[in-house]
Amino acid sequence: GENVExxxxxxxxxxxxxxxIKCTYSDSASNYFPWYKQELGKRPQLIIDIRSNVGxxxxxxxxxxxxxxxxxxxLHITETQxxxxxxxxxxxxxxxxxxxxxxxxxRLLVRP
Amino acid sequence: DAEITQSPxxxxxxxxxxxxxxxxxxxxxxxxxxxxxxxxxGLRLIHYSYGVQDTNKGxxxxxxxxxxxxxxxxxxxxxxxASSQTSVYFCASSESxxxxxxxxxxxRLTVV
Numbered sequence: 001g002e003n004v005e006x007x008x009x010x011x012x013x014x015x016x017x018x019x020x021i022k023c024t025y026s027d028s029a030s031n032y033f034p035w036y037k038q039e040l041g042k043r044p045q046l047i048i049d050i051r052s053n054v055g056x057x058x059x060x061x062x063x064x065x066x067x068x069x070x071x072x073x074x075l076h077i078t079e080t081q082x083x084x085x086x087x088x089x090x091x092x093x094x095x096x097x098x099x100x101x102x103x104x105x106x107r108l109l110v111r112p
Numbered sequence: 113d114a115e116i117t118q119s120p121x122x123x124x125x126x127x128x129x130x131x132x133x134x135x136x137x138x139x140x141x142x143x144x145x146x147x148x149x150x151x152x153x154g155l156r157l158i159h160y161s162y163g164v165q166d167t168n169k170g171x172x173x174x175x176x177x178x179x180x181x182x183x184x185x186x187x188x189x190x191x192x193x194a195s196s197q198t199s200v201y202f203c204a205s206s207e208s209x210x211x212x213x214x215x216x217x218x219x220r221l222t223v224v
Contacts, residue, residue, distance in 0.1 A: 034212045043202060044155070046212035089154060098143045098162060098206055099170070100213060102155040 002027040006090055006103035013080055014111050021106045023090030024072045030092040033066055033073045034100070039086045047088075048075070080110045114139040118203050118216035125223055131190045133219050135203030143206040144186040145213065146170075146178065148199040155202065161186055193223045 003026040013019050023033075034049035050057045050064045050073065057064050061080075066073040073092070077084055087107050091100035116137040125131050135144065146158040147170075157170030159178040167178050175197060177189045190197055200220050204213035 036212075043215040043217050044213075045215070049212055098208075099145060099157060099160050101157070101171075102147075104152075104154040 002030070002092065002094065002101040004090065004092060004101050004103040006106050008106060009104065010107045010109070012109045012111060015080060015082060017080055019075075019077045019080055019084070019108055019110075021075045021088055021090075021108070022072055023074065023092065023103055025090075025092040026071065027092070027094050028071065029094040030071075032093040033064065034091050034093075035062075035064060035075045036089045036091060036102075037086045038089065038105075044089060077108075080108075082110050082112050084108060085110045116203060116205055116214055116216045118201075118219050120219060121217065122220045123222070125193050125221070127193060127195060127223055129193050131193050131221065133188045133190075133201055133203075133221070135186050135188065135216055136184055137203075137205045137214075137216075138184065139205055139207070139214065140183060141205035141207050141214075142183065143208075144180070145204045145206070146176075146186065146188045147202045147204065148172065148197075149202060149218075150199050158188065158201075159186075190221075193221075195223050197221065198223045 005024045031052035036044040037047045038044040061078050063076040087105045090103045119134045142163045145160040147155040156172045161180040202218050203216040
């Protein structure tokens with residue numbers, strides 16, 4: 001089955017700095033790569049996703065980059081704000097499966 | 113607006129009792145999933161369904177069962193609740209392979 005690892009497990013940045021979270025996966029058939037944000041006490045919410053035929057996707061201050069050869073994809077947050085503080089999960093998915101296997105999460109703290 | 117709802121939001125039950133958590137979605141999605149979330153373990157897949165009468169085991173299915181008699185509902189049953197099943201349970205649905213999940217707001221279950 002899919003083996004998913006996220007790094008780092010915790011990340012603390014100063015407001016206005018950038019944050020990068022990396023997700024490594026094992027299934028070479030994976031072709032859908034989403035990132036979820038979960039605020040304290042809330043449900044996970046999809047913030048950005050990318051498909052295997054695209055190397056990078058950007059949505060305002062967040063972006064996702066994909067390296068299929070190396071089997072990893074990353075979440076980039078620029079100009080971080082305190083409301084970006086949350087746990088972020090990656091969840092790569094293979095072509096033949098609808099189910100997502102989640103990474104263990106990265107707790108991001110943005111210090112004002 | 114379409115939505116996915118879970119009930120109850122909070123539940124306390126005793127060891128050995130049978131418990132059913134409800135999940136209802138009005139997105140008309142064929143694909144539905146149950147996850148549990150524990151500190152240090154992220155989101156782990158319990159059971160999932162790709163359509164009416166279809167159910168599949170996830171990575172942590174022991175002690176749980178699901179049934180899918182219609183498109184809208186996927187109830188999760190704990191056959192004989194154990195303290196190790198104290199957790200937050202999330203239901204999710206998905207339209208297709210190329211799309212992310214929409215999560216319910218979660219059920220916090222405590223087994224005493």
